[in-house]
Amino acid sequence: MEDGMADPVTIKPYNGPAGGWGSAKSLAEILLREQVPLSGGTLLMHQNKPDGFMCVSCAWAKPHKPSVFEYCENGAKATAWEVTRRRITADFFAKHTVTELERWRDYDLEELGRLTEPMRWDAATDKYAPVSWDEAFQEIGAELKALEPKSTVFYASGRASLEASYMYGLLARLYGNNNLPDSSNMCHESTSVALPESIGSPVGTVLLEDFEHTDCILFFGQNPGSNAPRMLHPLQEASKRGVPIITFNPLRERGLERFTNPQSPVEMLTRSETRISSQYLQVKAGGDLAAIYGLCKALIEADDTAHAHGTPRLIDTAFIAEHAHGFEAFVASVRSKTWEEIERHSGLLRADLEQAARTYARAKAAMGIYGMGLTQHRKGVETVQMLVNLLLLRGNIGRPGAGICPVRGHSNVQGQRTVGITEKPELVPSGKLKALYGFEPPQETGLNTVEACEGILDGSVRAFVALGGNFIRAVPETGLLEAAWRKLRLTVQISTKLNRNHLIHGQIAYILPCLGRIEIDTQMGGRQAVAMEDSTACIHGSKGYAEPASPHLLSEPRIVAGIAQATLAPNPHINWDRWGRDYATVRDAIEATYPSEFKDFNARLWKPGGFRRPIPAAQCDWKTETGKANFITPGGMSADPDTEQADPDVLRLITMRSNDQFNTTIYGYDDRFRGVKGTRMVLFMNKADVARLGLRDAQTVNLVGAASDGVKRRVDGFRVLAYDIPAGCVGGYYPECNPLIPLWHHAGRSKVPAAKSVPVRIQKP
Known part of the structure; x- marks a missing residue:
């Protein structure tokens, strides 16, 4: 299908909970669509189990004692998407030029099914044609050897295993660079x-297990209903115990409001629901930094009153005296902020922030949970540090039920x-790498995601090797990058399905199809398993149960080994071939390199719940320069000063995901929780802004970038939808809105694209 062949569009409010019958219906639909209703259901029984495979979507923690159905709606979609019966063969590529395929929608490209054999782009025909694995490796190796090492980028998607990732990082360093950007650069580098x-x-x-002991949860900028639905189970259990859950999020997301457990027959039959958030504060885009300032200010002022009256302190002064540094300077900064500026920057009322602070002050143990709603801002690093400051004020790090909890998106991006x-x-x-492998690892800082894009634009990057992912679709500045990408000398995509990055390619381009994580991986060393790390730093084993999509597929470790052998000089300390066929030997190498983190790696691989x-x-052992936990004072009140515009026509764009997608993978054109069906070109707007700007509901508009840098950025064809979103903010889907994000619009210190507050204007056609 080509763009323009749109599905019927309907938009009406969705009144149901997260989960429930809507989730069950959505799961049944995708299993049928991918033609795996029986085999898919059987496979799901092994998902996230101690002897099964780890979900290929989110990185949420896996329990020690899993439920019978230890998967969520989106995790099941990811499984069905990977084990689909659909296939792309050489015959398909023979019928379609790459130029023709560029007109297809992202959804339709991936819906074609699994890639089945290695392909090389033919410039004469503008088509991909089959190539043998040996030919592909030798030709890729020859191209890489002819290039200056600094001009090559080795990108890694967050789903690759620990074994493949270790081999890939070593390949890059032996080649001569640290150009190893990954998914973390786009999301949680602010955390790192x-x-x-x-x-x-x-x-x-x-x-x-901390969810079982917490007394309060502070929840910032993460939508579990769409992005990590299995998290709704511990949130539901906490809510039922009476634990207050205070949510800060611009949009009212159904997964943060109410939930029906689709795995509970009683809840499904009675249609009972559990309230998730006890207080829901719709902070405006870029307002989280000020909101946390407000919580800290309310807590400090209440502590002043308690201290003056001789009642118990609300600030844990004993913890701070023993464990913290910089307290006095931080408190002085908080006291200097006025409530007027806190309200203006956050979009929240003082009374609401004081209520939230009182709830937090009553809790003996509280945790701060957050996602990209905090990290993807110009001051994402400072905003995360402000949340740590709030937790430190009451000693809420290093004890049961308390702590900081960043929710990673990709299944192994942290690992x-x-x-x-x-x-x-x-x-x-x-030093370890030098001792183990007899070479001098490069010490020059490599390219992160933003810097890799800058190198592609200025021509200093000549080759791009991708271990998974859909990089060109995921990054900002899409228009400029797509044009520059075609000037690359070499592009290599290690993939399971066809996506945009196969069609926007370099002068020499290869598609190297790999086994999926869910597939049985049999090598000369026998049936193989791999390992991943979840968001809580627990390591899990994973082995496939599905038959491979094609006999011509190689595993990711085998492909990395093949490229390494064709590119690098022989190294007597590394047996790439053995590593590519016996992953236990790779785990031995990981343990030798990181002995404290991976002691007895192979022996502990199948520990239920993983080994941490x-x-x-977590034990109040602070590996900082001061030897203590540090209160760090941010430089201002706004997480996105670029969007602090005097012009009321400049709006703050929040890029979002639907509940029918995972990162750049689009499972369908519906967003059940937001009531959207048949389209992704929707602009969620505050009702007052719709009227103020002379618009009407369902009107078609264009979005243009409001940055004054001389670059024209524009995306056409959005349908206006009046929605419950703070005034001055608009919401649109990622990655469709990525062309509106300037490459320089990133977190100042982590260079994470600031995709949660982008200055834009609305233009009538």
Whole structure:
């Protein structure tokens, strides 16, 4: 299908809960559509089980004692999407030029099914044609050897296993660079920069069992109903115990309002619902930093009153004296902020923030949960650190039921960083790598996602190898990048399905189809398993149960090994062929490189609930420069100063995902929870803004970028939808809105694209 062949569009409010019969219906629909109703249902019984496969979508924690149906609606969609019976063969590519396929919708490209054999683009015919694996590896190796190492980028999607990621990072460093951007650069790099400075750990401190002991949950900028539905189960259980859940989110998301557990026969038959959020504060885009300032100010003022009256303090002064640094300077900064500016920047009322602070003050143990609603801002790093400050005020890190909990999106994006997928050489044990493999690891900082894009635009990047993902669709500045991408000398895509990045390609382009995680991976070493790390730093084994989509597929470790052997000089310390056929030997190498994190790796691979890497901050062991947890004072009140415009016609665009997608993968053109069916070209607007700008509901409009940098950015054809969203803010779907995001519009220190508050104007056609 080509663009323009739209599905029938209907938009009407959805009154049901998250989960429930809507979830069951959606699951049945995709199993039937992908022609796997029986086999898909059987496979799902192994999903997220201790002896099964880890979900290929979100990275939410896996319980020690899983339920019978330990999967969610979106996880089941991801499984059905991967094990579909649909196939793309050489015959298909012979019938269609790449130029023709560029006109197809993203959904229709992936709906074609699984890739089945390696392909090389033929410039003469503008078609992909079959190529043998040996030919592909040798030709890719020859091209890489002819290039300056600094001009090659090795991108990694967040779904690759620990084993493939370790091999991939080593390949890049042996080749001669640290150009290893990954999915984290686009989402949680703000976390990876903020938390080490604040608490000495780049990841969260919360475990799944902490939900059983918490007294309060502060929830920021994450939509579990669409992005991590299995999280709704511990949230539901906490709510039923009377735990207050205070939510800060611009839109009222159904998964944060009410939930019916589709795995509970009683709840399904009685249609009973559980209230999730006890207080829901619709902070405006970029207002979270000010909102947390308000919580801190209310808490400090209440503590002043308690101290003056001789009643118990609300601030944990004993914890702060023993464990924290920078308290006085931080408190002075909070006191200097007025309630007027807090209200103006946050879009929230003082009374509501004070109510939330009182609830937080009553809790003995509280946790702060957040997603990209905090990290994808110009001051995303500072906003995460402000949330840490709020937790430190009451000693809420390092005890049961308390802590900081960043929710990662991709299934192993956190684990990739653990085993070396990073552009930062200081995060890699170079001494260990030198001792193990007899080479000098490069010490020059590599390219992150934004810098890789800059290199593609200025021509300094000449080759792009992708271990999964759909990079060109996921990044900002789509228009400029698509044009520059075609000038690359070499592009290599290791993939399971056809996507936009196969069609926007370099002068020499290869598609290398790989086994999916759910498929049985049999090598000379026998049936193989891989490992992943979830959001709580727990490591899990994973093995496939589905028959491979094609006999011509290779596993990711085999493909990485093949490229390495064709590109690098022989190394007597590395047996790439053995690593590619016996993943237990890769795990031995990971343990040798990271002995404290992966002690007895192979022996612990199948531990129920996973085994946790050491997280010192969870035991109040602060690996910071001060040796303590640090209160870090941000420089201002707005998380996105670029959008602090005097012009009322400049709106703040929030890019969002529907409940029918996972990252750039579109499962369908419906968004059940928001009442949208048959389209993704919707602009969610505040009703007052619709009237103020002289628009009407269902009117078609265009969006143009409001940045004054001389670059014209525009996306046409949005349908106006009056919605419950803060005034001055609009919402649109990712990745359709990515062309409106300037490449420079990123977090100042982490370079995460600031996709949650983009300055735009509405233009009538």
